[in-house]
């Protein structure tokens with residue numbers, strides 16, 4: 125099981141378009157320097173060699189900052205690297221992933237806006253439940269919408285740390301934490317930046333929201 129404290133704070137997620145042209149490693153390092161606790165490698169391409177290379181480099185960066193690497197969608201890659209995994213509803217079984225990756229791995233599940241999915245995820249061995257999208261998302265505009273009330277209900281009913289995702293930025297994040305999110309997962313408002321310094325500044329500001337809540 126994940127150590128307490130690992131599953132609280134900023135959860136940075138990579139984006140192949142925003143982090144093209146050599147930006148992946150410097151921008152991710154800036155997010156980690158700014159306090160991101162989890163980093164998800166989200167790359168939808170089928171270039172397995174590049175995906176392995178990039179994921180290995182991200183694992184090293186995460187180790188340097190005592191953060192946790194999570195692979196999106198790909199249980200085999202997560203097993204090969206000995207890191208965590210995030211699975212959506214169409215991405216395979218959480219229970220099978222738990223059996224493959226072992227007790228210590230952080231494994232998250234997408235629960236959209238449905239408490240029942242989070243209860244199922246908990247029963248299948250997930251480490252966290254992700255709800256979203258909370259706001260209009262540049263990255264995934266079609267995702268089903270979730271509300272603050274859902275977060276409060278999840279906090280009361282679901283025995284897992286809660287991740288909030290979808291259109292989160294520095295202006296709208298605080299209420300999500302106040303309503304029970306222990307992590308906020310961010311792509312665009314973190315990585316659509318002009319420089320690593322800007323990413324680090326944003327990551328620090330997101331991380332600071334957890335100190336006052």
Ligand SMILES: Cc1ncc(COP(=O)(O)OP(=O)(O)O)c(N)n1
Pocket residue numbers: 135164166196197210211212213214215232233234254255256287289309
């Ligand atoms: C933390 C977190 N929450 C939700 C998702 C979305 O997962 P999924 O529904 O499988 O969609 P894709 O990201 O695979 O397009 C996520 N990746 N991370």
Ligand SMILES: Cc1nc(C(=O)O)sc1CCOP(=O)(O)O
Pocket residue numbers: 234236255256257258260261262263264267268289290291292309310311312313
């Ligand atoms: C990958 C993803 N999943 C979502 C869901 O609701 O399940 S929203 C989303 C995109 C998150 O990126 P941004 O911070 O740019 O909105």
Ligand SMILES: [Mg+2]
Pocket residue numbers: 196197210211212215
């Ligand atoms: Mg998925």
